[in-house]
Amino acid sequence: MSALVSILMGGVFHASILFLVAAGLQVVFGVQKVFNLACGSFYALGAYFGVSAVQWYVAAGGPPAFFIVPLIAAGALIGVTGVIVERGLLSFVYERDETFQLLLTFAVVLMMEDAIRLTWGTAPVSTSGLYLVYGQARLAGAAVPVYNLIVIAASLVIALGIGWLLTRTAFGRIIRATADNREMAEALGVDMRRVYAKVFTLGTALGTLGGALVIPATAAMSEMGVELIVEAFAVVVIGGLGSMRGAFVGALVVGILRAVAISVYPELEMLIIYLIVITVLVFRPRGLFGGAAA
Amino acid sequence: MLAVKNVDVYIQASHILRSVSLDVGAREVVCLVGRNGAGKTTTLRTVMGYLRPRAGTITFKGVRVDGRRTHEIARLGVGWAPEDSGIFPDLTVAENIEIATWTRPGGSPAAERLARAYEVFPVLKTYAARKGPEMSGGERKMLSIARALALDPEMLILDEPFEGLSPAIVPVISASIATVTRLGHSILLAESNIHHVPEYADRLYVIERGEVIFAGQPHEAWKDPGVVRVIGGQT
Numbered sequence: 338m339s340a341l342v343s344i345l346m347g348g349v350f351h352a353s354i355l356f357l358v359a360a361g362l363q364v365v366f367g368v369q370k371v372f373n374l375a376c377g378s379f380y381a382l383g384a385y386f387g388v389s390a391v392q393w394y395v396a397a398g399g400p401p402a403f404f405i406v407p408l409i410a411a412g413a414l415i416g417v418t419g420v421i422v423e424r425g426l427l428s429f430v431y432e433r434d435e436t437f438q439l440l441l442t443f444a445v446v447l448m449m450e451d452a453i454r455l456t457w458g459t460a461p462v463s464t465s466g467l468y469l470v471y472g473q474a475r476l477a478g479a480a481v482p483v484y485n486l487i488v489i490a491a492s493l494v495i496a497l498g499i500g501w502l503l504t505r506t507a508f509g510r511i512i513r514a515t516a517d518n519r520e521m522a523e524a525l526g527v528d529m530r531r532v533y534a535k536v537f538t539l540g541t542a543l544g545t546l547g548g549a550l551v552i553p554a555t556a557a558m559s560e561m562g563v564e565l566i567v568e569a570f571a572v573v574v575i576g577g578l579g580s581m582r583g584a585f586v587g588a589l590v591v592g593i594l595r596a597v598a599i600s601v602y603p604e605l606e607m608l609i610i611y612l613i614v615i616t617v618l619v620f621r622p623r624g625l626f627g628g629a630a631a
Numbered sequence: 632m633l634a635v636k637n638v639d640v641y642i643q644a645s646h647i648l649r650s651v652s653l654d655v656g657a658r659e660v661v662c663l664v665g666r667n668g669a670g671k672t673t674t675l676r677t678v679m680g681y682l683r684p685r686a687g688t689i690t691f692k693g694v695r696v697d698g699r700r701t702h703e704i705a706r707l708g709v710g711w712a713p714e715d716s717g718i719f720p721d722l723t724v725a726e727n728i729e730i731a732t733w734t735r736p737g738g739s740p741a742a743e744r745l746a747r748a749y750e751v752f753p754v755l756k757t758y759a760a761r762k763g764p765e766m767s768g769g770e771r772k773m774l775s776i777a778r779a780l781a782l783d784p785e786m787l788i789l790d791e792p793f794e795g796l797s798p799a800i801v802p803v804i805s806a807s808i809a810t811v812t813r814l815g816h817s818i819l820l821a822e823s824n825i826h827h828v829p830e831y832a833d834r835l836y837v838i839e840r841g842e843v844i845f846a847g848q849p850h851e852a853w854k855d856p857g858v859v860r861v862i863g864g865q866t
């Protein structure tokens with residue numbers, strides 16, 4: 338029983354991180370119709386930047402118990418990279434073919450990987466020793482790091498916040514209108530350039546925040562971005578492209594299955610996820626929540 | 632108010648509009664009539680800034696708008712109700728209408744604009760919480776016009792507002808458009824069926840194969856042999 342809880346909670350923790358990245362992917366796809374492969378790179382960037390921020394914080398004598406403050410701040414702040422990528426690169430190819438946009442985001446993946454190696458080196462970096470600073474909680478006999486529970490709660494709060502933003506605020510309704518019919522939104526006075534810049538930045542910040550939140554539990558490595566793209570892809574296929582609810586449910590499915598697979602048969606870690614992806618693609622190609630923008 | 636002068640438009644390599652000119656004055660109702668494929672939608676979409684003319688000029692309230700982006704043209708005070716209504720299916724009726732009050736603040740207060748939109752189409756009030764897919768074609772057309780009204784525009788551009796509607800609903804929408812003109816808005820309206828041209832239209836342009844072949848009073852159109860040849864055969 339306690340082993341099962343421990344596996345499940347590990348899966349939910351991973352799902353929380355995965356949800357943030359996938360939510361960023363979904364909002365960008367929903368509004369801009371660009372499948373942003375670089376979401377994984379933003380995740381990696383957030384992780385490295387988070388490590389640096391925490392190392393700097395610790396070196397400056399900050400109390401370890403509050404390391405999460407510089408971590409979250411760094412993860413959210415580095416999201417501004419999104420504006421640069423959107424205005425500086427993507428904005429030039431909106432009129433082009435979708436394949437071209439996809440290739441461009443792939444170019445960003447390669448560039449960011451090199452930029453990260455150049456800045457932080459090739460060896461993994463980590464915030465050693467801070468993971469268990471909040472101790473462990475006992476859940477049905479299993480020891481669960483309190484930090485994991487904080488991240489799960491934070492991710493839930495962000496999910497609710499996104500829901501609130503999309504359904505209750507003027508900006509959210511403009512986002513949904515743009516996702517529905519871009520030309521019509523423009524005729525109602527919506528400045529597409531500004532909406533795209535904001536949405537892409539939001540999507541990027543969700544990815545970088547996800548990366549920052551994961552690193553107390555694991556080291557930052559340059560391949561982490563590409564690994565996550567594969568998982569985020571599985572999440573959106575299962576959940577349905579462009580859907581926030583889909584990202585939520587898809588992340589839970591992928592996160593938990595991956596955790597179960599790792600503990601039962603580690604070699605099958607990704608295989609089981611691919612199997613589900615293929616099953617969904619064959620029997621329900623639009624995903625569980627495909628077609629709904631929110 | 633709106634002046635389109637000698638506009639040429641190409642879509643990819645095809646020459647769609649040939650030296651199209653038309654004017655809409657303050658408080659005027661102007662109809663652009665032509666068969667399917669004549670170039671009505673292309674003309675209106677060019678005014679809205681979706682297409683760029685290769686030659687000619689478009690001015691609105693004395694400001695050059697050709698080459699401007701669509702949202703800028705909208706914010707200058709041009710409301711747009713497209714042929715397919717362009718309802719946002721994911722938003723409720725109320726949310727559809729509200730959008731323009733956020734994107735073009737200023738002018739009359741939001742509450743007043745919304746009140747005016749519902750006043751012209753009272754039936755929408757009862758559907759306020761419904762979403763696009765739950766509406767009939769006529770209700771979508773109404774919502775599309777009401778939403779454009781909430782922008783508080785000086786001019787409304789309506790692309791075939793009567794198209795595909797049951798004969799029972801056509802007079803309802805026609806009467807609503809008449810109400811809109813009394814509120815002081817200019818209207819530019821495209822129509823493929825000359826019998827749908829409202830009797831309160833001030834002026835008529837007939838377009839055929841991308842060229843304006845007639846401009847004048849509606850009753851004069853019937854005396855023009857070219858016009859009769861093009862649209863007179865329709866019932």
Ligand SMILES: Nc1ncnc2c1ncn2[C@@H]1O[C@H](COP(=O)(O)OP(=O)(O)O)[C@@H](O)[C@H]1O
Pocket residue numbers: 642645647665666667668669670671672673674
């Ligand atoms: N996207 C497009 N690509 C190619 N040709 C187009 C396109 N849109 C319109 N056309 C052509 O332009 C002409 C005018 O079309 P349109 O303005 O839609 O006519 P109307 O609204 O009067 O029915 C038609 O011959 C149509 O085939």
Ligand SMILES: [Mg+2]
Pocket residue numbers: 668671672673714790
């Ligand atoms: Mg048309």
